[in-house]
Amino acid sequence: MNIQQISVFLENRPGAMAAFTKLLQKNNIDLRALSLAETENFGIVRVITDDPMTTVQVLKDGGYICSLTPVIAVAIEDKPGALVDLLDTMGDAGINLEYTYAFLAKKANSACIAFRVTDNEAASKLLAERGIKTLGQEDLPALFE
Amino acid sequence: MGNYHHPEIETMPRADIEALQSARLVEAVERVYNTVPAYRKKMEALGVEPRHIKGIEDLHLLPFITKDDLREEYPYGFLGAPLDDVVRIQSTSGTTGRRVVAFYTQADIDLWEDCCARAIVAAGGTKKDVVQVSYGYGLFTGAAGIAGGAHKMGAMTLPMSSGNTDRQLQFMADLEATIIACTPSYAAYLAESIHEKGMRDQIKLKAGIFGAEAWTEEMRHDIEQSLGIKAYDIYGLTELSGPGVSFECEEQAGMHINEDHFIPEIIDPKTGEVLPKGSKGELVFTAVTKHAFPLLRYRTKDITQLNYEPCACGRTHVRMHKPMGRSDDMMIVKGVNVFPSQIETVLMNQGYPANYQIIVTRVKTSDNIEVQVEMTPEMFSDSLTEVSKKEKELVGALKSMLGIYCDVRLVAPKSITRSEGKAQRVIDKRNLY
């Protein structure tokens, strides 16, 4: 199972991020996760929301360039070592991580990790074999209740 | 050795060409002085009289004519023949100001069509060929010139005009067109449509004659590959007739100027000084045989250079390089001539939209040039590395085109300000003047 992450092009200039988040706020879109990658000149902001299609529409109408990228997300126990085990599993299987970021669910004692890997399908399969449940889009609301 | 439409003129020894030019120039100056008050006034202001012009060596004494002069004297100020003798007008689009109307006597049309006939023959055309004319018919010179030229050399013309691609392709296939004349961008579009419709086998084209807009060697290569033809460049200006002022031969290494009608000079666009042979500068033309609109020393604003080396095709007329920019756009950055059109070419080749802005700054004594390009959905990727890679490729392509390093800045869509629909392309913050 995948989560549709929205990747957005942002200029690297003061106020760009603020304008972006204001647009989402104005349209009542809650951010479940946010991560920013940047160079000297530009940035790519990656977000997860409950309704990616609406978010994309709002952003496009607002003049942003964005795309949907499937990422793998898992909920892990909020305790030392949990992430290490997970990364080891992936590393041992030769699955290459392009980027990863963590976000906190409101549900007690639960952290979430989002992964962008070269082969989503292989990674999902591997995790399923190890009994690690990957989150789907429909799992999100429950995590934030 | 190729085929010529006018072999005796096209392969004339250089000395004979120059003698012919001199004789025609003396005659033209006398005629223009007496029939075009606007030019006579310019000559008088410089204290030049027809008797001072004894041959092409005296050409530099004559005043220039600019496009602004033509606009000021619109419509009849540069008319050189009685209106009774005028049989046609053609006109520029006038996108950058008041349009220019050019007048033609029947003899003017004949010489123009002769020039185009030479171009078609140089592209391999014979009486057996079918020439599809896909320039827009009407005020623009493209269609009239090429169609007239095709009539002169005896090919069959298909007067398709522009647009209606389905009909274009149907005629191209059914009547077995062998030569197509249109803008290079329309040729690229037709090529794409031919492949989409699976019509490649029905197309018999062998050559294309493309002009009226700037195009690159990459575009030439793509069109040639896609259609299996040779693509020839043709150059002209409405002010001087239209297409056919110069044209490519089978060597495809510069465009032969029809020097029996048009005498070229290369000048420094800032000072107006004539530059030594082979220099890069602004192209100036003197039309020595035209009567209704006889422009002497007309500044084209096109930056190019002339090549007087003999050509393997046997033609002796000088070749001009494809225009490399416009003199009114030229900037000097880090001591190098930079034209926005060069930057635009690079952007288009790299798949960026032609919406860009060039910002030139100076920190102490060092120039800095930044090219801002709007990001597009096609160029965007979720991967920082991918986008950075594209950015670096663009920096590299600009460096190889301009010879200097440019910063590249990817900006948000629609963020480059447009005033009245047209973007200001260059912002020079150096306060040089």
Ligand SMILES: [Zn+2]
């Ligand atoms: Zn040649």
